[in-house]
Each structure stands twice: as C-alpha cells, then as structure tokens.
Amino acid sequence: MEEILKQGLGSLGLDTAAVPQLTEFARRLLEKNKVMNLTAITEPKDVATLHLLDSAWLLTAADCRGKALVDVGTGAGFPGMPMGILEPTAQLTLLDSLGKRIDFLQETARALHLQNITCVHARAEEFAGQHREGFDLAVSRAVAALPMLCELAMPLVKTEGLFLAMKSVESDGEIESARGAIGQLGGKIEKILDYTVPCTEVRHRLVVIRKVRPTPSQFPRPFAKIKKSPLK
Numbered sequence: 001m002e003e004i005l006k007q008g009l010g011s012l013g014l015d016t017a018a019v020p021q022l023t024e025f026a027r028r029l030l031e032k033n034k035v036m037n038l039t040a041i042t043e044p045k046d047v048a049t050l051h052l053l054d055s056a057w058l059l060t061a062a063d064c065r066g067k068a069l070v071d072v073g074t075g076a077g078f079p080g081m082p083m084g085i086l087e088p089t090a091q092l093t094l095l096d097s098l099g100k101r102i103d104f105l106q107e108t109a110r111a112l113h114l115q116n117i118t119c120v121h122a123r124a125e126e127f128a129g130q131h132r133e134g135f136d137l138a139v140s141r142a143v144a145a146l147p148m149l150c151e152l153a154m155p156l157v158k159t160e161g162l163f164l165a166m167k168s169v170e171s172d173g174e175i176e177s178a179r180g181a182i183g184q185l186g187g188k189i190e191k192i193l194d195y196t197v198p199c200t201e202v203r204h205r206l207v208v209i210r211k212v213r214p215t216p217s218q219f220p221r222p223f224a225k226i227k228k229s230p231l232k
Ligand SMILES: C[S@@+](CC[C@H](N)C(=O)[O-])C[C@H]1O[C@@H](n2cnc3c(N)ncnc32)[C@H](O)[C@@H]1O
Pocket: 072, 073, 074, 075, 076, 077, 078, 079, 095, 096, 097, 098, 101, 122, 123, 124, 125, 140, 141, 142, 143, 152, 223
C-alpha cells in the first residue's frame, strides 16, 4: 500500500510525507470494517487507489490551503479524511447522519493527532441551520443524486465558494437534470473534470459548482420534502 500511495501522490505532485498517516487510517478502516459496515472495498491496493488516491485527487482540482471545508455524507471519511491528512492547513468538518461512522472517524482523528479535522454527527440539511454559508468549500461523494445533493451541500458554502461533487463519468443526464436546481440554489457549474484515479484505469468525474449568490433562505427544505420533490 505504501508504494502505491507514494507513486500515486507523486504523480499528482502531492507530498508523500503523509503516507504513514494514510496507511494507518486504512489499517484502522479495514480493522473496524470487520465489525461495522464502513466500506465494500477491502483489498488494500483498492483502498489505496479507489478511496485514498481518489480523495487526494481533489486537492489538485481546487486550492484548499487554509480553507474551511465540509464533507457532506463522509461515511468512512471519503473524501474528507485523506484531504485533511494531506492538507493540514485546511480545516475539515466531516459530516454524517450515522453516529457510528462519526465515532470511528473521531477516534481515528484523535489517534492520528489530526487537529484540523472535526467530526460531526448531523444531517446536512439540519446542520445548515447553524452553519449556513460557513465553509469555503463543500465536497461530497456517493451520497445522493445531484439535484438533492446540491440542496444539502450548497447552503453550507459561502458566496464565491465551491461545491465539489464527485460523480461517475456516466452522470451526463444527472448533471443536466440538476442545472435548474443549481441555479435556484445560487450556483453555477464552473467545470466538469473527468480524471483517471492514479495507479488505475478507472475514470471518475468531478463537477465543480461555484456559488455565485446566496442560497435563498427557504433552502434546504426538510429532508422528506427534498426527497419527495427534488428541485428541478
Ligand atoms: C454511500 S455512503 C458514501 C460515503 C462516502 N462519502 C464515500 O464516498 O465513501 C453515503 C453516506 O452519506 C450519509 N448521508 C446520507 N444522507 C445524509 C444527510 N442528509 N446528511 C448527512 N449525511 C448523510 C450516510 O449516512 C452515508 O454514510
């Protein structure tokens, strides 16, 4: 795993000094996964590429130095935990509605002495009540279809900030169907970046959404409403 991480981070122009911390995070993840459902990816080389390097790639897409970031629906910590490990000047808030996953992340952040990582057990749409426009960037992977996901994430982003949504390369239809929602929430798609996960041939996509004006105060709606009638 160390070798793959060194090679992958090197190919992205990122510092390899954090490889021991990333490896320890992966070790704890796989250990805890034996007793708790954290990840379906269990081969160490796949954890290195499809989890850690996929997350690391985001640092090449946006300048996160000194910024406040929130990872919406972080699950077992992706992409937020590797980003926080690799960019210690960024303040990462890892947000998830499942308390057990947040407990695992909290324990791990403490054990790895990651003082720039805060783990929060909350639903994104409720967290927005106290933390509206509190972050320079929001990031998210594998949480919901883009129209719903944008309503969860965009209220948390400052005007002029970014929402980085990790999607599959087959998301053209999903992106088109989200354009109306993104506009209503104060955003604009700035670019769509397709990339190869380092050390693999797997292609993934990042949708970069710029918040160009404040999100109207009626958003986010309660989750039942977001789900029942996603913005169009
Ligand atoms: C499929 S997992 C993806 C986890 C991680 N982002 C990844 O890519 O491995 C989706 C996660 O989003 C969380 N989630 C779903 N809806 C949420 C919400 N409204 N607020 C906070 N977390 C949410 C779930 O609890 C779950 O841990």
